[in-house]
Amino acid sequence: MNWSAAKNWGFSPVDGAPLVALRLVFAALVLFSTVRFASYGWIESQIVDPEVTFPFWIFASVPRPGWWAAWSLFAAMAAGSLLMLGNRPRLGAAVFFVPFTFVELLDKTNYLNHYYFVSLMALLLAFLPSQRRDAAGVPRFARDLPKVLLTLVYFYAGIAKLHPEWIWDGMPLRIWLPQHNDFPVIGPMLTLPETAVLFSWGGLLFDLTAGFLLWSNRWRPWVYPVVVVFHVMTWCLFPIGVFPWVMIGCTTVFFSADFHRRWIAVATRKELPAFRPEVYRWPSSNRGFIAAAFFLCVQLVVPWRYLAYPGELFWHEAGYRFSWRVMLIEKAGAAFFYARDDQGREREVDLNAFLTPNQIKMMATQPDLLIQTAQWIERRDAEDGLGTEAVRAEVWVSLNGRRSQLFIDPFVDLTEVQDGPGQARHWVLPMDSVVTMSEYRRMKPELRAKAGW
C-alpha cells in the first residue's frame, strides 16, 4: 500500500459518534479523578507540602507550584474536563492536558502508568474531532487512533508480562493475592500458589489478546465483559485508584456508532447529527496524518528503549517508565544515606526530615531517585553550611519474593554519578550478585578501604 492509498483509506469517512462518546466518557472520568485527588488532600500532601520533589530531568529547573498555583492547576484541569463535557473538546482537552502533564512530570515519585495513559488520551483529544457535529463524519484514522492506542497499551502490558517470574513463579501475584485471604468465598483460594499462576496466565492472555479482539464485531460481545470483570477484579485486589474505570470507560470506544448514538441521545436528550458521508468534507491534509503516524511510531518504539541497557530491567529500572509495565513487580527497599564532609567524617542522614513517606518508599527502589536524594542532601547541607562533599547509601531491596539484598555500590559517591537517558547504571549491583546483610557487614571494612572512603 502506497502513501496515497493509505491516505485515501485513512481519510475515508466514518461515523464520528464513538469519538464523541469517548470524549464524554473520558471527560467525566478525569473530572472525577481530579475531584477525587483534591478531596483526598493530595494536592497538599503530594504537590504543595513536600519539602523536595523528584522532577523528571526536563523539569529539573522549573519552579515548584505553591498552594495557589497548585490549586489553580487543578482548577484548570477541572475546567478543561468541563469544557470537554460541554462540546468544546479540543480546547478542553488542551486545557486539561497541559496542567495535568505538568503536575505528572513534577515528581517521579507520583508517576503512574495510568497518569501517562490519561496524558496521551488527552493529547489525542486535543486534536481529534469529537464535537457533536463531528458525528456526521470523521476520517477513519481519527476514529481509530484511540483504539490503536488502547490496543497498544494492552498488548505491551502483555509483552511486559512475558517474563519467567510472571509466567512460571506466579510472581508477584503470589505475594499479592494471599493478602486477600479475608475475602468472602474466594479468600482461601487466593492463598494457593496455583491460583497465582493461574491468575498470571489469565492476565497475560487477557493483555495480549483483549486489545485486538475488541476490534472484532464477533468477539467484542464476549471480550468486553471480560474487560469489565478483569478491571473490576484488579480494583478489588489492588489499591490502584481510578485506572480500572478509565480503561472500562475508554474501551467503549470500540462499540458500534449506533450504540453510542443511542446512549448519548438518552444522556444528553438530543440526537447526534446523522452520519452523512455524502456531505463529508474533511481536508485531507498530510499534517494530521503524519502526526498520527509519528505518534504511533513513538508509542511503538519507546517501550523498547530498555533494550539499550544491560542487566535485569526490573532491577535497575533504566527504561522502565512510560512502557506499560503495570502491576508487574513487587519491589520494596530500605535506604540509609551517609554524608561525608571535607574532613572525611561521616554522618547518617535523617530522611524523614525532608522526604514524605511516599517519597521514602519510592526512592528506596528506584536508582534515579536515589541519585536525586543524594543531590538533595548535598544541596541542603550546603545551605546549612555543613560542607558535605560526598553522599553514599546502603540500600536494601527485595524484588518479587526474593529476600533483601544490597542494591547499589555502597561506597560510590552518588552526587558524582551521571544518570540519564542512555547511561547504563553500572553502580547498581547486578541482580545475581546477591549480597545479604550479614555478608555485607563482614565485608564492609574491606569495601570501605578499597573504595578509599
Added chain:
Amino acid sequence: MRLSQVNLLITGAAAIVMFTITGCGGAGGGDPQNDFDRGPLLRQYADQSILPAYEAWVEATADLHLRATEMVSNASPESLTATRTSLENAFATWQKVMLYDFGPAMDRALLQTTNTFPVDTGGVMEDVYDANWVAGTPASLDQMGLPALDFLLFHGSTDQVVSDIESNVMLGEHVLRLTGNLADEAVAVQSLWNSGFRETFVEATGTDVGSGIGMLLNAFNRTWEANVRKEKLGFPAGISTFSQTPLPGHVEAPFNGSISVSLIKGAFASYRDLYLGTPVQGDGSLGLDDYLRSLGNAEYGEQLDSDIQAQLVATEAALEELESPLSAYVVDNQNEAFEVYAELQALVVLWKLDMMSAFGVAVTYQDNDGD
C-alpha cells in the same frame, strides 16, 4: 453486533460489577481453612497486648500524678523518692506503649507529648512561671511529658530538689500540670480504644494502610527505626553529627542517668514480644512469626522468621554490652555503641523491608500502579 445484544451485555457486565463490588467491599470475618487468619491475631494483639499496655500506662501515670500531688503538698525526701520511683516506673511502662503509635494515640500525638527528648530545660523553666501554660503546643513538645519531669525531679540531689519544691510553689504546681497532663492523655487514648477503636482495629482484617495489621505494622516499623534505634541510641552515640561527637545529653532520662540502658532494653523487649506474640497467657499465642510461617513460601516464610529470630538473639546480646550510665558509655565506647546500633539497624531491614514485603502490607495511602 445488534444493539439489543450490546445492551444485554452491558447489563450483564454491570450486574457482574455490582456483584464483585459487594463481594469485595466487605472484608468479612471469613474462615479460611488452610492459611493464616488475621482476625484472631488482631484480637489477640488488641486484648492481650495493646489494651493491657494502655491499662498499665493509665495506672502508671495515675500513680505518678498521685505521688506528685502528695509530694507537692508535703515535700520530703521520702515523698520525692516515691515520686521519682513512680516516674521510673512510668518510663519503663511507656516502652510497652510507644510502639502502638496509630489510631487514638496518633490522633492525640501521644508519642510526641509523652516522650520528646532531649528536653529543652530552658523552655521547661519558662513554663514553670507561665500561668497560662497550655499543654502540647507543637513548639513545646520538648518541654513536657516524661523528659520534663525527669529534669524537674532529678536535676539535683534529693535534698536540693526537695528544697526547690518547698521554696518555689510554681515549680511544684508545674510538676502537677505535667503529671496531670500525662494522666489525662493516657485516659483519653485508652477510652478512645474502649469506645470503638478496638472494634475498628480488629475488624479491619485487610492489608491496606487503614487495616489493623497495616496500622500496627507501620507504627511498629516507624517507631522502631526512629524512636528506638535512632533516638535512644543513634543520636546519643553521634551517628548524625559530622564530628561524630557523642551527645551524652541526648540519652533518654539523662537527669535520672541510671535507667537509659534499661529503657532501651525494655523497648526492645516490647518489639520482640509483639513479633513473637509472647506476652500472652496460655497456649496457642499468635505472633508475626506464626503469620510469616503460614505464608507457605520457604524463603519468605520459615527462612525469614529464622533470620529475624536469630537477629533478635543477636540484638539482645548486643544490648547486653551496653553499660550504664549510657551517657558515659557513648563517650567512652563510641565504636561499641555503633556496633550495637548496627544490630538495631539489621532489624529495621528485616522488619520494614522483608517482613512487610512478605505480608504485602501497604505503606502509604497513595494509588498504586494499575493494570
